[in-house]
Amino acid sequence: MKNRNNNFKFFEMKEIKEDEFKQLSNLILKENPEALLASLSLTNIKIYLQKVIVSDNLSLFVLKKKKTIVAYAIIAKKVSFLILIFSNMKLKIFFNLITKFKFIKIFNIMLSYLRLDIIMITKEKKKIINTNYNLNLLAVKRNFQSKGIGTYFLKKIFKKIKKSKYITVESLDKRAYDFYCKKHKFLFLAEKYRIINNLKILVKKLT
Numbered sequence: 786m787k788n789r790n791n792n793f794k795f796f797e798m799k800e801i802k803e804d805e806f807k808q809l810s811n812l813i814l815k816e817n818p819e820a821l822l823a824s825l826s827l828t829n830i831k832i833y834l835q836k837v838i839v840s841d842n843l844s845l846f847v848l849k850k851k852k853t854i855v856a857y858a859i860i861a862k863k864v865s866f867l868i869l870i871f872s873n874m875k876l877k878i879f880f881n882l883i884t885k886f887k888f889i890k891i892f893n894i895m896l897s898y899l900r901l902d903i904i905m906i907t908k909e910k911k912k913i914i915n916t917n918y919n920l921n922l923l924a925v926k927r928n929f930q931s932k933g934i935g936t937y938f939l940k941k942i943f944k945k946i947k948k949s950k951y952i953t954v955e956s957l958d959k960r961a962y963d964f965y966c967k968k969h970k971f972l973f974l975a976e977k978y979r980i981i982n983n984l985k986i987l988v989k990k991l992t
């Protein structure tokens with residue numbers, strides 16, 4: 786990636802302006818359609834992002850080129866902080882999923898709520914997942930993909946969060962899996978049961 790320092794600004798968002806919210810929600814809907822967040826209404830996506838930016842335990846990182854948000858990522862100090870936000874919004878989420886007929890997502894949430902999805906994961910692996918940083922969502926705007934921007938962005942994030950020993954991520958598809966494992970030396974840790982496609986939990990040592 787050439788001239789990156791001149792063109793791109795990396796930072797943690799502490800407020801979200803209306804135009805930035807539109808860009809972020811577009812990125813989420815277009816690039817992370819499988820994520821639970823993408824099934825929510827725009828109002829609820831906004832509530833969620835607001836909760837993320839005010840939390841001391843969650844961060845919304847972005848990469849901007851002038852006024853364009855080129856990439857975003859959500860990092861949690863522990864997975865439980867993300868679960869807490871979703872849990873506080875559970876009725877809103879349930880209503881959104883029902884009205885959009887997202888029954889498979891509801892079933893998967895139930896699997897997760899009852900902890901049946903992690904029933905086969907060993908205690909040691911669960912400890913790694915639960916006590917380290919988690920990369921929850923990541924996307925690069927479509928016309929900026931495959932130019933090394935995702936790699937540049939992720940390296941910036943790793944530098945910021947180097948206090949954590951490991952970072953975990955749940956990979957949703959083969960391309961994301963390749964990005965994390967081939968380009969960023971993540972390793973396969975475990976699998977979470979899901980209807981249709983299981984989620985692969987990947988881990989990378991940071992320190």
Ligand SMILES: CC(C)(COP(=O)(O)OP(=O)(O)OC[C@H]1O[C@@H](n2cnc3c(N)ncnc32)[C@H](O)[C@@H]1OP(=O)(O)O)[C@@H](O)C(=O)NCCC(=O)NCCS
Nearest residue numbers: 816922923924925930931932933934935936960961963964
């Ligand atoms: C995964 C993603 C963040 C990578 O960002 P990027 O800027 O394209 O990454 P880089 O240019 O540094 O590396 C590209 C490599 O990542 C992999 N990759 C994964 N998804 C990809 C995608 N949708 N487009 C292009 N490359 C992708 C490929 O191995 C690719 O290698 P190649 O260019 O040699 O084919 C980006 O492609 C994206 O936003 N994808 C959709 C959302 C997503 O899958 N997020 C991750 C799960 S939360």
